[in-house]
């Protein structure tokens with residue numbers, strides 16, 4: 001018998017008003033490129049999602065993010081949603097030096113939630129590629145795509161404890177609109193840690 005323990009995780013709903021957005025230049029680091037959405041990239045998005053989220057705080061809250069099968073199911077489900085927005089969905093690819101094998105290393109998806117509103121989701125950069133501006137470039141590319149579609153307000157949710165992500169979103173102009181508490185069931189052994 002597994003004992004479950006309910007735990008409340010603090011999350012922020014952050015928003016950005018795209019009507020007042022000063023479109024910044026998107027700077028993609030040398031050796032990287034951004035790749036637009038194509039249906040053939042579902043598994044690539046899923047794999048980068050898995051590499052980015054495994055072992056991170058969000059994979060405890062959303063266990064599917066910590067498993068490759070879970071990420072594949074999630075990505076297929078996102079792509080099939082009515083509101084799925086290819087214009088706000090990007091991959092980052094490391095192209096490296098001549099002779100090195102390109103690899104996908106960053107992902108972001110967008111969903112329309114209302115006529116003029118959208119959410120961006122599952123922003124992830126694989127550990128080795130972090131702190132080089134890839135996360136920033138992915139978010140700006142997504143916001144630019146949403147801006148072109150006439151989206152006025154963009155929201156996202158982030159775990160309060162995820163300080164690097166919260167700081168990045170604030171730097172890009174997102175502001176906390178609400179604080180939410182998500183109930184998470186932890187197995188007894190995990191809860192005791």
Ligand SMILES: CC(C)(COP(=O)(O)OP(=O)(O)OC[C@H]1O[C@@H](n2cnc3c(N)ncnc32)[C@H](O)[C@@H]1OP(=O)(O)O)[C@@H](O)C(=O)NCCC(=O)NCCS
Nearest residue numbers: 052056123124125130131132133134135136158165167168
């Ligand atoms: C959150 C996350 C997506 C950020 O991705 P990233 O590629 O590291 O983001 P960036 O490189 O654009 O920015 C990160 C930091 O590097 C800095 N940076 C950007 N370019 C840089 C460069 N060329 N040289 C040095 N630092 C740089 C940024 O200013 C930022 O600094 P800060 O930590 O002081 O705010 C990544 O940490 C991640 O995937 N985390 C795990 C998954 C996750 O939790 N996702 C968020 C879900 S809501």
